[in-house]
Amino acid sequence: MLILNRTKIIATVGPACLKRSILKKMVTNGTNVFRVNMSHGSQEDKKEIIQQLKRLEMPNGERPCIIADLAGPKIRVRKVVPGFETKKGETVLISSSGQANKNTIVVSKGIKFPRVKKGASIKINDGRIQLKVDQRGSQTLLQCITTIGGKIETGKGVNFPGITLKLPALTAQDRKDLKLAIAEEVDWIALSFVRSAKDKVDIDRILKRAKVNIPIIAKIEKWEALQDLEAIINQFDAVMVARGDLGVETPPEQVPLAQKKIIKQANKMGKPVIIATQMLESMVNEPVPTRAEVSDIANAIFDGADALMVTGETAIGIHPIEVVRVLKKVILETEHTIDFDTVRQPIGRQSTADAISHATCQVAQDLSADCIVTMTHSGSTALMISRYRPNGRVVALTPVERTCRQLAMVWGISPFRIKEYKRTEDIPAIVEQKLLAKRVIRIGRKYIITGGVPVGVPGTTNYLSIQTV
Template sequence: MKKTKIVCTIGPACDSPDMLDKLAKSGMNVARLNFSHGDHTSHLVNIKKINELNTHLEVPIAILIDLQGPDIRLGLFKEKTFLEDGKQVVLTTKELVSDAETISIDYKKFPQSVSKGSFVYIADGTIELKVKEIKGQDVICEVVVGGEVNSRKNVNIPGAVVDLPAISDKDANDARFGAENKVDFIGLSFVKTAKDIMELKELLEKNHSEADVIAKIECIQAVNNIDEIIKAADGIMVARGDLGVQVPIEEVPNIQKMIIKKCNQAGKPVIVATQMLESMTKNPRPTRAEVTDVSNAILDGADAVMLSGETANGKYPHRAIDMMNKIIRETEKTMNNLILENYNEPLSIEHAISRSVCQSAHDLHAAAIITCTKSGYTARTISKYRPKKPIIAVTPSLTETKHLNLSWGVYPLLIKNSLDTDDLIKDAVNAVKKTGLISEGDTVVITAGIPFKIPGLMNFMKVHIVE
C-alpha cells in the first residue's frame, strides 16, 4: 500500500458518484472542497455524496473544506476572457460583470493598496499587470503578461499591506457550515500568526466541531512565524500558488523543504499543494518536471500531495490521480527510514517507544506495526519516524480514522471499544487480519497506551505472532 496520502479537490470534473468512486479506488484519502468557489448548497451535495461513498469503504475518505481566507478575488465574468500583452485593463472596486477591458475586484481598499509602478498578479501569478494610474475606484493597468482569466481568480499585490481580518465573515460562516456537517479538516488561508489559528479553533469549539485545523502557508509573514504556526496548527499546507507570488519564486523550493523538515520533526502532517500535475488539466500525461516535483516532495518528507484543478475541472481527473499514485509508489521504493539521528535532546517515553517500535519492526521483518489509539497520537508519533512497515492504527473513534488519513504511512481501522488490554490486542489483531494486511504466522509489533482510556498515553510495546 502507498504511504504518502493524496488530497483531491472536488469540482465539476469529478463530482459524480461514479467518478468519486474511481478516485477513491485510485488512492484518494482526502476530498477537498474549495470554498473560494460554489455555495453551501453545492458543497452540501458533495459532502453527502462523499458520506454515501464512505458507507462502502473500509477506510473512509476524509473531507477538508478550504476557507477562502482574507485573499483578494476578481469578480464575475460572463465567460472566460483573454488579456492581451500590452493592452490596458481597468481594475475597479465597482460591482459589475467583468470583461477584457474592465474587471471588478472584491477588495474595497485596493486603490489605496497600490501606487503607480506597482505590480499586480492574477491567477497564482500567471498574469502580470503594472499600475499606470489610479482614479478613484479605478486602477488603470497595463497587461505585462497576459493570459486567460475568469471568475473569482486570486489577486496578489507583493509587498502591500492588505487590511483584511484573519477570518472574514464569509470564512466564519463557512466554518460553522463545516462544523454543522461534521467535516474533518478546515484549511485556514493566509495564516500569518498562531493567533489566527487559535481564533478559528475557538470558533470550532463553540460550534462543537472536532475538525482539525490545517494552516496554509501563503505569505512571508507565515514563513517568518512558521515555528509558532506549526505548534498551534494540527497540520500544514505548503500552498505554493500564492506563496510563489508573495515571495520570490526561486525561494519556494527551499521554503518548502524547510517547512516539511520542521513538520516532520514536530510530528505534524504536511501537505504540498499547487501545480503538482498542472499540465494534466488539459493533457493526458504530465511533464517530466511535474513527475520529478511530486517525487521530490515525497522524498523531502511530505505526508500528502494535493491535486487542485487537475481533478476539480481538468479533462483527465482519473488519469491525474492514477499518475499521482504511480509516482508515489515508485518513489517510496527508495525511501529510507527517518530515524532522526540528529536529535540530541532526551526523548519522551512516547518517542523512545516509537523509535523502538520502528526499529524492532525492521529487525524482525514484521508484517506491520499495529497501534491502538484513541486520539490518533500514538499513530502520528510512529508516523514521524517513517518506518518501512505499514502502520495500522486501530481506533474506536470514527473521527480519528478520518484525521489519520493525512498521516504518512497510517492505515486507519475502526474497531469497537475494548474493555481491557487483552481484549484490545485480540480485537486489534483480528480486525487487521480480516483486512488481509496480515496473515497467520506473521510477526507484528503492537503498541498502545495502558490504560487505553487515557488519550495521548503510549507506554506499551509487544511483539506478537499472528494466530
C-alpha cells in the same frame, strides 16, 4: 486490505468527477482523501457534494476523509470596465472603493493600504499582469505603473507581495462555510491565506462554541507566513504548501526552497504536510503527465511530504481517474527506492510518548517485524509513529470513527475501526483478530503494538509490546 502507498493522495471534487461511478473508481485507484473547495458554488451545492462523498465507502469500510477548504480573504478584481487592457508604462489606479473606469480597477471591499512603499509590486491573475506602485493616493487608493500588461477581468486574483494588508483571518463567507462544515461533520478544515499563528484564534473559538474538535490545516501561500513559519506549524494541526499563490507572493525560484524548508520543519515537529498545486497540471487536458511533473511528485516524496493534493486535475480535468492512477504509480515507484529506516530523524521532544514511538520504530526494524500497530483514541499515537517514518506498515486501530477517518491523511497510516475496549489485557486478541481479518499479517509473523495506559486517555503513549501471530 491495506492501502499500499505511504504518501497519501488528496483529490479535489468538482464537475469532472461528481458522478458516483467516477468517485468510486477514484477510490479504487488510490484516492485516500477528498477535498471540497468551499470557494465555489452555493451552500446547497457544497452540502450536496459533501453528502455525496459521505455515501462512498473506502477500502477499510469507512466513509472517506473529507477536507473542507475555506476560501479565505482572497483579494480579487471586483469591478473593471469591459475589455480593460493595460500596456507596459501605462498608469493604473487600484481602488478598494468607488467605481471602475478606463483607468481604475476596483478590488475587494474593505481593503486598506496603510503602509505601501513606492516600487512595491502588485500581481494580477497569478502574476500574468504586474504593476509597480508609483504613489499611495489614500488608504483605499494606489497609483501604479504597468510593468507587464494584459487584459484584466472581473474575479481574477490580486496579490500584494511584500505589502502588509489589514485582512481578517475569516471572511463572512468563511464563517458560513465553517458552519456548514461543522454541521456536515467534515474531518479536516483548511484555512487559506494564513499569515501568522494568531490566525487560528477565530476558528478555534468558533469550534469551541460548537463543541467540536476538527483539526485545522494552515495553507502556506502568503509571504508573511514564511516569516512566522515555526509558530504556524506549532499552532496548527497540519500545513499545506499551496504553491499557486505562494509562487506569486514570492519569487518563483524561491518556491522549491520554501517547500523543502516547510516539509523539513513540519516533519521535525511531527505535523502532517501536504504539497498542492499543479502536481499534474498538464493532465487537465492531456492523458499523460510531463516528465517534469513526475519529477516534481517524486521530489516531494523524497523530501518527506505526507500527502500530495491535486486540484483542477480532478475537479475540472477530463482524466480524473487517470490522474489518481498516475499519482499512485509515481508514489509507489518512488517509495520503493527509499529505505526509510536509514532516514529516520532523531527523537523530538524529550517525552515518554516520543521515546516510546521512536523505540517502537527501531524495535520493528531490529526484529524485521511485519507491521506496527498503534492503539489510539485521539490519533496522537499514530501521528508520533508516522513522524519517525518506519519501513514496515503502520496500522492504526481506533474505536473512534472520526479519528479513523482523519488518520487517512497521515503518512504511512492504514486506519481501521474496532469496537471500544476497556482493558489493556484485551488488546492482543483484538489486534490479532483485526490483522488476520484484513490479511495484514500471516501466522507466525512478528508485529509491534504501541499505545497508552490507562486506555482512552489522549497523549499517554507509554508502552510497546512485541507479539507473534
